[in-house]
Amino acid sequence: MKVIKCPKKMHKISSELSLSGKKIGFVPTMGALHKGHLSLIKKSVSLCDETIVSIFVNPTQFAKGEDLACYPRNFKEDKTLCRQEDVSLIFHPSSSAMYPNGFQSTVFPGKLATVLEGKARPSHFAGVATVCCKLFNIVNPSIAFFGQKDYQQFLILKQMVFDLNLPLKLFMCPIVREKDGLALSSRNKYLSKSERADALALFSALSAGKKLIFSGERNVSKIKNSMNSVFSDFPLAKPEYIEVADSDNLSPVKKCSGKTILLVSAKLGKTRLIDNMLVKA
Amino acid sequence: MKVIKCPKKMHKISSELSLSGKKIGFVPTMGALHKGHLSLIKKSVSLCDETIVSIFVNPTQFAKGEDLACYPRNFKEDKTLCRQEDVSLIFHPSSSAMYPNGFQSTVFPGKLATVLEGKARPSHFAGVATVCCKLFNIVNPSIAFFGQKDYQQFLILKQMVFDLNLPLKLFMCPIVREKDGLALSSRNKYLSKSERADALALFSALSAGKKLIFSGERNVSKIKNSMNSVFSDFPLAKPEYIEVADSDNLSPVKKCSGKTILLVSAKLGKTRLIDNMLVKA
Numbered sequence: 001m002k003v004i005k006c007p008k009k010m011h012k013i014s015s016e017l018s019l020s021g022k023k024i025g026f027v028p029t030m031g032a033l034h035k036g037h038l039s040l041i042k043k044s045v046s047l048c049d050e051t052i053v054s055i056f057v058n059p060t061q062f063a064k065g066e067d068l069a070c071y072p073r074n075f076k077e078d079k080t081l082c083r084q085e086d087v088s089l090i091f092h093p094s095s096s097a098m099y100p101n102g103f104q105s106t107v108f109p110g111k112l113a114t115v116l117e118g119k120a121r122p123s124h125f126a127g128v129a130t131v132c133c134k135l136f137n138i139v140n141p142s143i144a145f146f147g148q149k150d151y152q153q154f155l156i157l158k159q160m161v162f163d164l165n166l167p168l169k170l171f172m173c174p175i176v177r178e179k180d181g182l183a184l185s186s187r188n189k190y191l192s193k194s195e196r197a198d199a200l201a202l203f204s205a206l207s208a209g210k211k212l213i214f215s216g217e218r219n220v221s222k223i224k225n226s227m228n229s230v231f232s233d234f235p236l237a238k239p240e241y242i243e244v245a246d247s248d249n250l251s252p253v254k255k256c257s258g259k260t261i262l263l264v265s266a267k268l269g270k271t272r273l274i275d276n277m278l279v280k281a
Numbered sequence: 282m283k284v285i286k287c288p289k290k291m292h293k294i295s296s297e298l299s300l301s302g303k304k305i306g307f308v309p310t311m312g313a314l315h316k317g318h319l320s321l322i323k324k325s326v327s328l329c330d331e332t333i334v335s336i337f338v339n340p341t342q343f344a345k346g347e348d349l350a351c352y353p354r355n356f357k358e359d360k361t362l363c364r365q366e367d368v369s370l371i372f373h374p375s376s377s378a379m380y381p382n383g384f385q386s387t388v389f390p391g392k393l394a395t396v397l398e399g400k401a402r403p404s405h406f407a408g409v410a411t412v413c414c415k416l417f418n419i420v421n422p423s424i425a426f427f428g429q430k431d432y433q434q435f436l437i438l439k440q441m442v443f444d445l446n447l448p449l450k451l452f453m454c455p456i457v458r459e460k461d462g463l464a465l466s467s468r469n470k471y472l473s474k475s476e477r478a479d480a481l482a483l484f485s486a487l488s489a490g491k492k493l494i495f496s497g498e499r500n501v502s503k504i505k506n507s508m509n510s511v512f513s514d515f516p517l518a519k520p521e522y523i524e525v526a527d528s529d530n531l532s533p534v535k536k537c538s539g540k541t542i543l544l545v546s547a548k549l550g551k552t553r554l555i556d557n558m559l560v561k562a
Contacts, residue, residue, distance in 0.1 A: 007446055015448070019300065102530075104392055105410065105444035110385020129386065130445075137446040163386035164411075165288060165418040167296070249383075 001082060002089045007098065007138045010091050014052065014140040022049040026141030026168075028132060031055040032072035032186035033081050036176040040145040041085045043173050050088040052139050059095055061127030067270075072189050091139060098134065107133045107164070109156045115250055116241060116263060117152050117274065128153055129160050136161075141168050149175045149183050151261060151276045152250060175275070177203065183275045194236060195268040201234035202264045202275040205242065209262045210279050218256045218281065220244045227264070240265040240272070247278055256281035282364050284371045288379065288419045291372050295333065295421040303330040307422030307449075309413060312336040313353035313467035314362050317457040321426040322366045324454050331369040333420050340376055342408030348551075353470050372420060379415065388414045388445070390437045396531055397544060398433050398555065401521060409434055410441050417442075422449050430456045430464050432542060432557045433531060456556070458484065464556045475517060476549040482515035483545045483556040486523065490543045491560050499537045499562065501525045508545070521546040521553070528559055537562035 004010045017024055025048030027040045033055075044051040055078055062068035075092070082090055106126050112118075113125035136144065146154045151172075158170050176184045181203035182196075191199055205227040212223050227242045245252050247261040256279070263276040285291045298305055306329030308321045314336075325332040336359055343349035356373065363371055387407050393399075394406035417425065427435045432453075439451050457465045462484035463477075472480055486508040493504050508523045526533050528542040537560070544557040 011446065011448060102440070103444050104390065105441045106389045106391070107445070108387045108389055110387070112385065134444075134446045137448060140448070159383070160386045163384050163415075164388070165292065165415045167292060167418060167421070 001079075001087055003079065004089060004091050005093055005097065007093055007134075010093075011138050011140065013089065014138070017050055018140055023143075024048060024139065024141040025051045026135070026139045026144040027051065027053045028135050028144065028146075029053060029055055029078075030057045030071065030186065031078050032074055032189070033078045034176075034184045034186060036147050036149065036184040038081065038085060039176050040147060040173050041082070041087060043171065044143070044145050045086050047171075048141075048143060051086070052089045052091055052141065053082050053087050054091040054093075054135055054139065056091075056093055056098065056131070056135075058098075058127060058131040060099070060130060061124050063121060063123055066121070067187070067190075070190075072186050091135075098131070106130050107160060109160055112152070112156045112159055112250060115152075115252075116243060116245075117265070120240060120265065120272075125153070125156050129156060132157055133160065133164065133166070136166055136168055143169045143171050145171050145173060147175065148172050148278070149185065149275065151247075151263065155250065181207070183273075185273060187271055187273060190271040191268055195271065198234035198236035199266075199268050199273060201231050201237035201239075202266055202273055204234070205230040205239070205264050206262050206275055206277040209244070210277055213256055213260065213279050213281055220252075220254050220256060223256070223262075227262070231266070236268050237266045238268075240267060282360075282368055282370065284360070284373055286372075286374055286378065288374055288415075291374075292419050292421065294370065295419070298331055299421055304424075305329060305420065305422040306332045307416070307420045307425040308332065308334045309416050309425060309427075310334060310336055311338045311352065311467065312359050313355055313470070314359045315457075315465045315467060315469075317428050317430065317465040319362065319366060320457050321428060321454050322363070322368060324452065325424070325426050326367050328452075329422075329424060332367070333370045333372055333422065334363050334368050335372040335374075335416055335420065337372075337374055337379065337412070337416075339379075339408060339412040341380070341411060342405050344402060344404055347402070348468070348471075351471075353467050372416075379412070387411050388441060390441055393433070393437045393440055393531060396433075396533075397522060397524060397526075398546070401546065401553075406434070406437050410437060413438055414441065414445065414447070417447055417449055424450045424452050426452050426454060428456065429453050429559070430466065430556065432528075432544065436529075436531065462488070464554075466554060468552055468554060471552040472549055476552065479515035479517035480547075480549050480554060482512050482518035482520075483547055483554055485515070486511040486520070486545050487543050487556055487558040490525070491558050494537055494541065494560050494562055501533075501535050501537060504537070504543075508543070512547070517549050518547045519549075521548060
């Protein structure tokens with residue numbers, strides 16, 4: 001398994017792979033790999049001839065005051081995990097290789113990026129869209145794999161790929177959870193023991209919402225209230241948003257019908273977590 | 282020579298050409314082809330195996346009140362000219378094929394797009410960058426050809442290609458001029474006879490500036506004043522900007538040194554024209 005740092009070299013290798021008829025699968029990550037990432041890698045390895053994993057903590061998707069500096073980094077362990085999963089190549093560029101002096105172009109997603117996470121983190125999705133556009137062009141994959149945990153990110157990137165006619169497909173893999181239900185996230189490492197316990201609020205609220213919908217409830221105010229009340233059992237978890245939305249375009253709905261997604265974000269101390277659940281109403 | 286309207290079909294053809302080892306040259310145009318465009322096409326035909334010309338009057342690069350509706354369109358004649366020049370294929374999509382319902386992602390160029398034309402036409406270069414990003418992804422060329430007349434556009438697109446790691450090279454071809462010096466432009470068709478005569482102001486001002494620099498003048502205020510005074514001989518031409526800038530980044534310079542570019546825009550009635558001249562000081 002090779003580790004490539006130079007974008008030009010990476011592109012040369014991936015172009016040669018494509019020209020020789022290989023189907024490239026791509027898993028873009030910020031490292032600190034957990035079982036969620038590994039599920040994406042496994043899916044790529046199963047569907048593609050070569051799997052390329054990028055490990056790059058992208059500065060432009062963090063706002064000032066967010067956790068860029070302390071974001072978990074563990075390249076050695078990531079490398080071992082990738083090797084175990086039959087990854088062909090890790091792309092591990094430096095910030096200055098990705099954003100050289102004079103860098104100035106940005107891909108701005110549209111209205112999908114103005115709600116939920118986009119409201120909480122106004123410059124976040126432009127950073128994500130721009131770095132993914134770059135990575136897609138450098139790595140040249142047939143399919144790129146993303147986790148459902150960042151559902152809004154997935155929709156935005158799918159829209160970007162469609163809008164800019166990027167020649168690849170995106171594939172969404174299900175959320176991987178701890179035994180008690182907490183969605184895996186590199187940021188779970190930030191949690192103290194008591195915060196970790198109360199972080200279950202997100203999954204519990206989503207489960208409560210889903211259960212209500214399954215029982216026939218369609219009134220979104222009632223569903224949201226019920227989800228919100230779950231948080232009282234987890235005092236360290238402070239909800240930021242609790243939303244019931246159309247799963248195609250993230251518009252808030254008043255009545256559940258068709259494809260619905262429940263989305264939650266909450267803070268535990270300084271740690272901000274997100275989670276979601278797709279529900280067929 | 283084929284005419285392709287569907288972006289997906291276009292991409293399929295260009296991918297197959299690439300995979301078979303053909304070097305694709307691309308000339309993106311808004312049609313109303315003149316000898317300036319033909320010089321780009323000839324250059325592409327001479328350097329590449331297959332030349333693809335796009336003809337698409339891109340709505341997103343026109344602001345409200347600009348000349349989108351009356352922009353000259355003459356597809357029949359364009360087709361004849363392309364056939365004569367050995368163009369392999371014309372890509373001629375509809376607006377709705379390029380911007381389907383729900384379209385929302387935009388490529389924003391950075392500070393290069395805030396001066397000169399970017400100041401006069403604030404949304405113009407985001408429209409140009411976005412459509413070119415799309416076209417490059419659809420047509421998949423090795424080299425795309427642009428004219429020096431839109432010098433700022435060329436710098437912005439070169440920066441975008443670099444910033445977003447788009448896998449192609451851009452090639453700039455010299456300005457093609459009428460016998461008297463007027464730079465060819467599809468918008469010259471808008472000019473009345475008397476406006477056409479006074480449109481020579483732009484070339485004359487640039488020539489005066491160049492002559493001064495060649496004679497040893499380095500003081501930019503003096504050079505600009507001299508360029509400005511040329512306009513008094515052409516009363517129908519109203520200058521919008523007269524600039525002396527660094528040709529690498531378009532920063533205004535106070536003293537000419539190294540690579541300098543002179544840039545002018547002017548209005549003749551409702552018609553806005555631009556022109557420029559590279560000068561080695």
